[in-house]
Amino acid sequence: MRDSILKTKSYEFAIRIVKLTQYLQENRNEYVLSRQVMKSGTAIGALIREAEFGQSKADFINKMSIAFKESNETTYWLSLLYDTTYIDDKSFNSLKNDCLELISLLVSTVKTAKKNLDK
Numbered sequence: 001m002r003d004s005i006l007k008t009k010s011y012e013f014a015i016r017i018v019k020l021t022q023y024l025q026e027n028r029n030e031y032v033l034s035r036q037v038m039k040s041g042t043a044i045g046a047l048i049r050e051a052e053f054g055q056s057k058a059d060f061i062n063k064m065s066i067a068f069k070e071s072n073e074t075t076y077w078l079s080l081l082y083d084t085t086y087i088d089d090k091s092f093n094s095l096k097n098d099c100l101e102l103i104s105l106l107v108s109t110v111k112t113a114k115k116n117l118d119k
Contacts, residue, residue, distance in 0.1 A: 006105045007052070010045035010067075013098050017041030017074075020087070020095065030086055037077035043070040044102060061113045068106040075099050 017038060024034035044067050051063035075096060082092035 006102070006109060007045070007048055009098070009105065010048050010102055013095075013102060014042045014045045016095060016098070020091070024081070024086060028086055030081075033077060033081055033084075033086065037074060037081065040070045040073040040077060041099075043067070044074065057113060057117045061110055061117065064106055064110050064113065068103060068110065071099055071103045071106060075103075 020041075021034045021038040024030040047063050047067035047070060051060045051067070054060035054063055078087070078092060078095050078099065081087045082089075087095075
Protein backbone atom coordinates (compact mmCIF):
# COMPACT_ATOMS: atom_id res chain seq x y z
CA MET A 1 0.00 0.00 0.00
CA ARG A 2 3.11 2.19 -0.11
CA ASP A 3 1.93 4.60 -2.83
CA SER A 4 -1.71 3.61 -3.08
CA ILE A 5 -4.28 5.90 -4.63
CA LEU A 6 -6.34 5.64 -1.44
CA LYS A 7 -3.43 6.84 0.69
CA THR A 8 -2.70 9.72 -1.70
CA LYS A 9 -6.31 10.82 -2.15
CA SER A 10 -7.05 10.70 1.58
CA TYR A 11 -3.99 12.85 2.32
CA GLU A 12 -4.93 15.40 -0.36
CA PHE A 13 -8.49 15.42 0.98
CA ALA A 14 -7.20 16.08 4.52
CA ILE A 15 -5.25 19.07 3.23
CA ARG A 16 -8.43 20.46 1.64
CA ILE A 17 -10.33 19.92 4.89
CA VAL A 18 -7.65 21.76 6.89
CA LYS A 19 -7.84 24.67 4.44
CA LEU A 20 -11.64 24.66 4.64
CA THR A 21 -11.44 24.79 8.43
CA GLN A 22 -8.98 27.69 8.28
CA TYR A 23 -11.32 29.55 5.93
CA LEU A 24 -14.40 28.91 8.09
CA GLN A 25 -12.67 30.04 11.26
CA GLU A 26 -10.86 33.06 9.82
CA ASN A 27 -13.51 34.38 7.40
CA ARG A 28 -16.84 33.07 8.67
CA ASN A 29 -16.16 32.95 12.44
CA GLU A 30 -17.47 29.40 12.51
CA TYR A 31 -15.75 27.17 15.07
CA VAL A 32 -18.07 24.32 16.06
CA LEU A 33 -18.97 22.76 12.71
CA SER A 34 -15.52 23.46 11.30
CA ARG A 35 -13.94 21.53 14.17
CA GLN A 36 -16.24 18.58 13.54
CA VAL A 37 -15.46 18.41 9.82
CA MET A 38 -11.76 18.80 10.65
CA LYS A 39 -11.85 15.82 13.01
CA SER A 40 -13.70 13.45 10.70
CA GLY A 41 -12.12 14.67 7.45
CA THR A 42 -8.55 14.27 8.66
CA ALA A 43 -9.23 11.02 10.51
CA ILE A 44 -9.85 9.24 7.20
CA GLY A 45 -6.24 9.42 6.08
CA ALA A 46 -4.89 8.78 9.57
CA LEU A 47 -6.89 5.56 9.82
CA ILE A 48 -5.75 4.46 6.37
CA ARG A 49 -2.15 4.99 7.51
CA GLU A 50 -2.85 3.02 10.69
CA ALA A 51 -4.34 0.19 8.66
CA GLU A 52 -1.17 0.01 6.61
CA PHE A 53 0.59 -1.41 9.66
CA GLY A 54 -2.33 -3.35 11.09
CA GLN A 55 -1.47 -6.21 13.40
CA SER A 56 -3.54 -8.61 11.32
CA LYS A 57 -5.85 -8.72 8.33
CA ALA A 58 -8.78 -8.33 10.72
CA ASP A 59 -7.15 -5.21 12.21
CA PHE A 60 -6.60 -3.84 8.69
CA ILE A 61 -10.28 -4.40 7.86
CA ASN A 62 -11.36 -2.78 11.13
CA LYS A 63 -9.27 0.36 10.55
CA MET A 64 -10.47 0.67 6.95
CA SER A 65 -14.07 0.22 8.12
CA ILE A 66 -13.65 3.02 10.64
CA ALA A 67 -12.14 5.22 7.89
CA PHE A 68 -15.30 4.47 5.87
CA LYS A 69 -17.46 5.60 8.81
CA GLU A 70 -15.41 8.79 9.18
CA SER A 71 -15.89 9.47 5.45
CA ASN A 72 -19.62 9.09 5.83
CA GLU A 73 -19.61 11.42 8.83
CA THR A 74 -17.62 13.96 6.84
CA THR A 75 -20.30 14.04 4.14
CA TYR A 76 -22.81 14.85 6.88
CA TRP A 77 -20.77 17.82 8.16
CA LEU A 78 -20.15 19.08 4.62
CA SER A 79 -23.89 18.91 3.88
CA LEU A 80 -24.67 20.76 7.08
CA LEU A 81 -22.11 23.47 6.27
CA TYR A 82 -23.63 23.81 2.80
CA ASP A 83 -27.25 23.84 3.95
CA THR A 84 -26.45 26.55 6.51
CA THR A 85 -24.71 28.60 3.80
CA TYR A 86 -21.22 28.45 5.31
CA ILE A 87 -19.83 27.02 2.06
CA ASP A 88 -20.90 27.65 -1.54
CA ASP A 89 -22.05 25.22 -4.25
CA LYS A 90 -18.66 24.88 -5.88
CA SER A 91 -16.78 24.10 -2.66
CA PHE A 92 -19.47 21.74 -1.42
CA ASN A 93 -19.75 19.77 -4.65
CA SER A 94 -16.00 19.45 -5.04
CA LEU A 95 -15.41 18.31 -1.45
CA LYS A 96 -18.42 16.02 -1.43
CA ASN A 97 -17.35 14.35 -4.69
CA ASP A 98 -13.85 13.77 -3.32
CA CYS A 99 -15.32 12.30 -0.15
CA LEU A 100 -17.68 10.05 -2.10
CA GLU A 101 -14.72 8.83 -4.13
CA LEU A 102 -12.92 7.95 -0.89
CA ILE A 103 -16.02 6.10 0.30
CA SER A 104 -16.10 4.10 -2.92
CA LEU A 105 -12.41 3.22 -2.64
CA LEU A 106 -12.80 2.24 1.01
CA VAL A 107 -15.81 0.02 0.31
CA SER A 108 -13.87 -1.73 -2.44
CA THR A 109 -10.82 -2.12 -0.20
CA VAL A 110 -12.84 -3.60 2.67
CA LYS A 111 -14.72 -5.99 0.37
CA THR A 112 -11.47 -7.22 -1.19
CA ALA A 113 -9.80 -7.60 2.19
CA LYS A 114 -12.77 -9.55 3.58
CA LYS A 115 -12.75 -11.81 0.53
CA ASN A 116 -9.04 -12.48 1.02
CA LEU A 117 -9.55 -13.03 4.76
CA ASP A 118 -11.92 -15.92 4.05
CA LYS A 119 -9.33 -17.70 1.90
